[in-house]
Structure formats: C-alpha cells, structure tokens
Amino acid sequence: MKTEKISELTTNRLSVYLRCLNELSEEGAKTVSSGKLAKRFHLNSAQIRKDLACFGEFGVRGVGYYIDDLREQITKILGLDKDHRVGIIGAGRLGMALTDYYGLTQSNFEVVALFDADKKKIGSTIGGVEVFDFKKVKQVIKKEKIDVAVIAVPAEYAQKVLEEVSKAGIKAVMNFAPTPLQASSDVKVKSIDLTISLESLSYFLAQP
Amino acid sequence: MKTEKISELTTNRLSVYLRCLNELSEEGAKTVSSGKLAKRFHLNSAQIRKDLACFGEFGVRGVGYYIDDLREQITKILGLDKDHRVGIIGAGRLGMALTDYYGLTQSNFEVVALFDADKKKIGSTIGGVEVFDFKKVKQVIKKEKIDVAVIAVPAEYAQKVLEEVSKAGIKAVMNFAPTPLQASSDVKVKSIDLTISLESLSYFLAQP
DNA sequence: TAGACTTGTTTCAAGTGTGAAACAAGATGA
DNA sequence: TCATCTTGTTTCACACTTGAAACAAGTCTA
Numbered sequence: 001m002k003t004e005k006i007s008e009l010t011t012n013r014l015s016v017y018l019r020c021l022n023e024l025s026e027e028g029a030k031t032v033s034s035g036k037l038a039k040r041f042h043l044n045s046a047q048i049r050k051d052l053a054c055f056g057e058f059g060v061r062g063v064g065y066y067i068d069d070l071r072e073q074i075t076k077i078l079g080l081d082k083d084h085r086v087g088i089i090g091a092g093r094l095g096m097a098l099t100d101y102y103g104l105t106q107s108n109f110e111v112v113a114l115f116d117a118d119k120k121k122i123g124s125t126i127g128g129v130e131v132f133d134f135k136k137v138k139q140v141i142k143k144e145k146i147d148v149a150v151i152a153v154p155a156e157y158a159q160k161v162l163e164e165v166s167k168a169g170i171k172a173v174m175n176f177a178p179t180p181l182q183a184s185s186d187v188k189v190k191s192i193d194l195t196i197s198l199e200s201l202s203y204f205l206a207q208p
Numbered sequence: 209m210k211t212e213k214i215s216e217l218t219t220n221r222l223s224v225y226l227r228c229l230n231e232l233s234e235e236g237a238k239t240v241s242s243g244k245l246a247k248r249f250h251l252n253s254a255q256i257r258k259d260l261a262c263f264g265e266f267g268v269r270g271v272g273y274y275i276d277d278l279r280e281q282i283t284k285i286l287g288l289d290k291d292h293r294v295g296i297i298g299a300g301r302l303g304m305a306l307t308d309y310y311g312l313t314q315s316n317f318e319v320v321a322l323f324d325a326d327k328k329k330i331g332s333t334i335g336g337v338e339v340f341d342f343k344k345v346k347q348v349i350k351k352e353k354i355d356v357a358v359i360a361v362p363a364e365y366a367q368k369v370l371e372e373v374s375k376a377g378i379k380a381v382m383n384f385a386p387t388p389l390q391a392s393s394d395v396k397v398k399s400i401d402l403t404i405s406l407e408s409l410s411y412f413l414a415q416p
Numbered sequence: 417t418a419g420a421c422t423t424g425t426t427t428c429a430a431g432t433g434t435g436a437a438a439c440a441a442g443a444t445g446a
Numbered sequence: 447t448c449a450t451c452t453t454g455t456t457t458c459a460c461a462c463t464t465g466a467a468a469c470a471a472g473t474c475t476a
Contacts, residue, residue, distance in 0.1 A: 007462085007463080008408060009462095009463075011407075011408055011411045012404050012408060014407075014411075015403065015404045015407045015408070016388075016404070019363075019386070019387070033421080033422060033423085034422080034423075035421095035422080042388070042390070044464075044465065044466095046464090046465065046466070046467090047464075047465075049422090049423065049424065049425090050424085050425085052423095052424095053423085053424055053425075057423080057424070058423095059422075059423050059424080060422080060423075060472080060473070061421080061422050061423045061424080061471065061472040061473055061474095062420085062421050062422050062423080062471095062472060062473030062474055063421085063422070063423090063472095063473060063474075064421090064422065064423080065423090077411070077414075078407050078410055078411045078414065079410040079411055079413055079414025080407065080410055082410075082413075082414065084409075084410065084413065093308055093309050094309050096305075096308075097304075097305030097306070097308055097309055098305070100301055100304075100305055101301050101302050101305055107403075107406065108410065109406055109410075147413065148409060148413075155227075171412070171413065172409040172412055172413050173409075174405060174406070174409060178227065179227070180224075180250070182250070188409060188412040188413075190405050190408055190409055192400060192402070192405060194400070195223065195315075196220050196223045196224070197382060197398050197400060198315065198317055198382070199219075199222075199223045199286050199288065200216060200219055200220060200223070200398055201292075201356060201380040201381075201382060201396060201398055202286055202287040202288055202290075202292065202316065202317075203219045203222075203285070203286045203287055204379075204380055204396040205287055205290075205292065205355065205356075205379065205380050205396075206285075206286065206287025206290065215432085215433080217432095217433075241451085241452060241453085242452080242453075243451095243452080252434080252435065252436095254434090254435065254436070254437090255434075255435075257452090257453065257454065257455090258454085258455085260453095260454095261453085261454055261455075265453080265454070266453095267452075267453050267454080268442080268443070268452080268453075269441065269442040269443055269444095269451085269452050269453045269454080270441095270442060270443030270444055270450080270451050270452050270453080271442095271443060271444075271451085271452070271453090272451090272452065272453080273453090
C-alpha cells in the first residue's frame, strides 16, 4: 500500500468504481479483474489497480477482486457507511429544490434544517424540513448535530455564510453560489457552479 | 491574438472575469488593470492577460481595460448575447427543481419544454412548462426550436436519452445523471455529478 | 507440474496547466 | 521630454495527471 497523499481525482474515481461494482453485483457477478472492469466501463486498468492500491491490497493475484468485498471496502473508504446531517442555507428557489431532491435521494446524507434571513419564510416547513432564522444557525447546528452545510444563497452573501457555519464547527460545505469562496484549510468546500457550466455550453454553441 | 485552440479552463475563467467586471461596473469604475483585477479577486494577472489575448487585443497599454467595453466583448465571446431554448428530459424531482430554478434565473437560457415517459405526468405543466411524451422528443425539439437539452433521468436511461436528442440535432447537453456519457465529437456534453461531489465530502469527513 | 492469469509496484514518456520573469510597444501625466 | 504604467507576448521551470510498459509474486486450471 502506498502512503502518498491521495488526490481528489482518485477518490472521485473510487465513486465511479463503486457504481460499476454495484452494477456488476446486481448482475450476479462475484469477481472481476481490473482489465474486465476497464473494458466494460471505459476505464484504464492500470489506473484502477493504482487507485485501489492506495488504500490496501484488495485483490487476489490470478483472480481479480471479489465484488462484494471490494464494494464494502470502498464504501468504508468513502465514509458512505456513516450518516451525515445536512443544513441548507438559503430557502430560495435553489435551496427548496435541493431540499426536495436530497430529501428523497436515498443516501447517507439527510437534510434536517433550512436557514433563511427572510422572516416570511422562517418557521415554515418545506418537504417536512423546518426553516430556521439564519441568526440562529450556530445553535441549530449544535442542537441538530449538523455536519454538512449547503450554501444556496446569492453570491454576495456566500462568503459571510461560509464564515458563520465555519464558526459553528462545520467542516464540509457544498457551495452552489456562483462565486469562489475562501475557507480555512480544515474546512472542505466543494463548489458547483451551474452558471459557469451553462456559459460553457453557450460558448460552445456560439462557435462557428 | 493567439490562434491556438482555447482550453475549456480558459472559457471558464472568462465567466469569472465577467462576473468581476460586473461587480466593478456596479461600483462605477470605468477602467481596471489586470494587476488590480487579480489582486481584488484573487486571480493571476499574467493569466488574465493571456486568457483575454486569446480572443483579441481588448486592453490599452498604460491604462488597462475599459470595463464596459470588455464586458461587452466577453459577453459576445461566450455567446451570452444569443438566446437559447432548453428542453429538460426527466420530469422527476430533479427535473422539476431545475425547471423551477432556471425559470426564474435571468439568463439567456429559457426552459420551454419538459419530457417524460410517465403517462401520468405527460400533459401537465410545471412552472408554466408543459410536460411532453418523450417519444415525441424529436418533433417537439424541432417545433420549439430547442437547442439545449438537460438530462435529469436515472443513470440507466441517460445514454439512450443522449442518443435520442443527438438524433434530433441537439449539440449542447447538460447531464445531471450520475454516469459518464459517450457522445459524438460534435455534441458538447457537460456533466454535473452531484453524487460524486457528495461522496467527496463524505470521504473528507471520514478522514481522521 | 506447467501454463495462463492477475495483482501490486515501479518506471517512463507525454500532455496539460500554472506562475513567474522578462521585455518591447504604446499610453499617460508631470 | 521623461518617468511611469500596462498590455501583449514569449520563455521557462514546476507540478500534476495520464497511460503504457514491464516484472516479480501469487493463484488457478488442466
């Protein structure tokens, strides 16, 4: 097993491998080699072996990988065996949509609170999730044991929101506001910028 | 002006620059240098100049860039001066959320149709947008002049959907299904994988 | 036992992106 | 005029990722 630092690209691929293994498992397969996995899902066999070798020796020489065992290992590596409680900041259109979406997606993430500064929204419930006053974000995070924050506020408030939830002890943040955020090194911020993606399509369509 | 091929990373940065310029313009500034832009928004001045130089000579030596002029140029480069008509395939939770979200986001993208295979959904309207039978996707795309497709169906149907809309002449696709897609080279597919992003956060939280 | 597989590991070449440095040419202001 | 600024452009070093190749060690099958 290698002990170098693990690239985020590697863990992203682990997610992909896990999906592939789930598909194979549903088909009843018991083992799979890196070569077959690569061929079937358009991956690279050497990369698969390298990625997995970062975390341990999961395969058997001459055989390949036992699918159910490897699924379990990757699930554990990615922390998908532990539950997380999510708070979404911003009960606007996007925040509500995400609440709805995450709410029914079966995963280890559960949305347990919404936050907004708009008094008209505070106190209401959306998809069974209560909207709290953002001023109380710190105490609600503590009380509800929230460990993941989703930022769904306009760009100009996003940095401030990040700082507030960081103060409340949040270490993992998903940011949908179209702006880069500055976080301290112990807080992981994952940004999804729908605007940039759309504008990228727009650029492509504008090419002659 | 350079004539090399333009990296997608470059056009993504153009989107960022445009936002920065909008912010400066609102503050009443007339010109800005690459150095000041970089300092203010945590960018790299050399990169800014290189990126812009890919598309023309927009700056004035000794002065910098005229903000409104540059905004207009970037808007044109990214094709944000042309309108696009969007069809969303999959009227499930995510598709509905996206319809709602895009619907009120002021941009040059307008959602004009939803598609689904579920007879119970076909014919209804969501946020003022009608749900059509996916079997009629080709003719509706033609009739409504749709040029952008958004895939919001379960992973196992995504590839099939991509092939159908490609046959109908769509050249730009935004994919939210958690699976990689194989497209012909003249079709641009931009994938946003929320699952991988979440699992990446999960991995981070699982680290000791 | 012999041959066919496959993993885990190392090494290497190629491609890509980044950031710094340098500099001529043009613009501005004192 | 002269000093100062900034762009557009080139060059370079560095880092990262990918994909290929090679090989010893271990496993399976005939």
